[in-house]
Amino acid sequence: MSEAKKGDKVKVHYTGKLNDGSVFDSSVEREPLEFELGAGMMIAGFDKAVHGMKIGDxxxxEIPSKEAYGERNDDMIVSxxxxxxxxxxSPSVGQQLSMQQPSGQAIPVVVTSIDEENIEIDANHPLAGKDLTFEIELVEIV
Known part of the structure; x- marks a missing residue:
């Protein structure tokens, strides 16, 4: 049985958890996630974890934040x-908004505070700075 390698299209089921055990995402009740291994479609640590797995494995x-969504960057918090x-x-704290970059690309941001004159928004990924744990099952090499 062959092992998953760079360039293979694979299908996996996964459950992603934070250090406290809470689940932030899972494919178990959905279709398996399909992606090309090594193509930069996934966070680096997830891609690395699937490499070498066999169907049914x-x-x-455990993926450190630097191999997941990176460290939190205070420069990504702006007023x-x-x-x-x-x-x-009419923004409210915790609300997710979309901000357009000069390139035209939209990025999600979260309102973190509001005062009389300004709102503060955070463009860090919600999982930035967090170590993640994934339970992964390789379902298919396409």
Whole structure:
């Protein structure tokens, strides 16, 4: 039986957990996740964990934040004057918004605080700075 290697399209079932054991995502009740191994489609640690698995193999992979969504970056937290917001927008703390970069790409941000003149938004990935644990099962090499 062959092992999953770079360039293979694979299908996996996974459950992602935080250090406290809480589940943040799982494919178990859905279709398996399909991706190309080594193509940069997945976080580096997940990709590395699947490499070498055989169909039917199950493993638990502990992925440090630097191989997951990276460390939190304080430069990704910015204050925006309320005057620059669309007039119909009424932001609240915890609300997810979409911000357009100069390149035209939209990135998700979360409102972290609001005062009279400004709102503070955080563009870090919600899982940035967190070590992750994935339970992975290789279902198929396509």
């Amino acid at each position: 199950k493993k638990t992979a 925006v004057p309320k005057a620059q917001l669309p007039p119909d927008l």
